[in-house]
Amino acid sequence: MVWTYAVDMIQDNINKFQATAPGVTVKLTDYNWGQYHDTVVANFVGGTGVPDILYGSDHWLQEWASAGWIVPLKDVFPKDQVDALAKDMFPYTLAGMSYKGELYGLPYYADPIAFIYNTRIYKEAGIDKAPETWEDVLEHARIIKQKGLVEYPIGFGWSQQEPFSIEIVTAMLMSRGDEFFNDKLEPTFLDANGNPIPGSTLEQHIKWVKTALDEKLMDPESLTRDGVAAGQAMMAGT
Known part of the structure; x- marks a missing residue:
């Protein structure tokens, strides 16, 4: 589950993954950014449409983790594999995906804040x-x-x-x-x-x-x- 951004690229990544994992089918669902948080929370609370993997933001990490809706990566993936990916990432991005000392996600991209004029x-x-x-x-x-x-x-x-x-x-x-x-x-x-x-x-x-x-x-x-x-x-x- 993702917010609607570069969906074609995400689907391409899914296709590449499925080519290496026969028998595994990944269904991609995307929601408008403005409705993403509330839609995901409604799914968590209602217990329906809960994804296995989803986009998350550091804005909501504490909310989702403290509610038990998401779990640390170490509970699902081998630590050495997570560490191998995380070692090349900027520390501040990993900090944004951490809560109470546990890493809940790997940063996919970061956004700049810019003020522009015409x-x-x-x-x-x-x-x-x-x-x-x-x-x-x-x-x-x-x-x-x-x-x-x-x-x-x-x-x-x-x-x-x-x-x-x-x-x-x-x-x-x-x-x-x-x-x-x-x-x-x-x-x-x-x-x-x-x-x-x-x-x-x-x-x-x-x-x-x-x-x-x-x-x-x-x-x-x-x-x-x-x-x-x-x-x-x-x-x-x-």
Whole structure:
């Protein structure tokens, strides 16, 4: 069971595997990314359509492992075979697939988080360079909107069902020189008493989002659509 991404390549890998394992038949089922998590959880809870092997995300690993829906690889596969595959993988990717010291999956691919802009629209707006700060993004968006080129120049995919939402916000905080937590895992936006720190980077960022929404620079659908829909809107130039 996988989410719908490069399904032809996955089927090709299955065909190659089946050629080396006579008598074994693998049935591939794929679901849209936006519905994948909830569909898989419903199958786990209902006890029907539960796959033998499936795609998983580090976002859901703790949930699935603590519920007993998935098991460590060592419970199913020979340790030497798992170690042979894992030795060439980046440590952070293995950490993302580990829970309470146990490895639950092998990383298949990793995704970058990138913020992009439309050079054609920038040229039409008379903006000759990319934004360097989030304040630049707001100012450029104001120019683009004022010229009537795009109704909502800024767009994101922050649906509650989109697990990458937190990674997008984390990347935005890091671009401001900060993170949610310090090296001691203490929140950078709260003081020792658990009260919000005035002017924290997180507060600045929340105010940035509010400004973008209040000035109608950010598409309000940013709060309800996923990353795929946000990308499609970007490619359409809307």
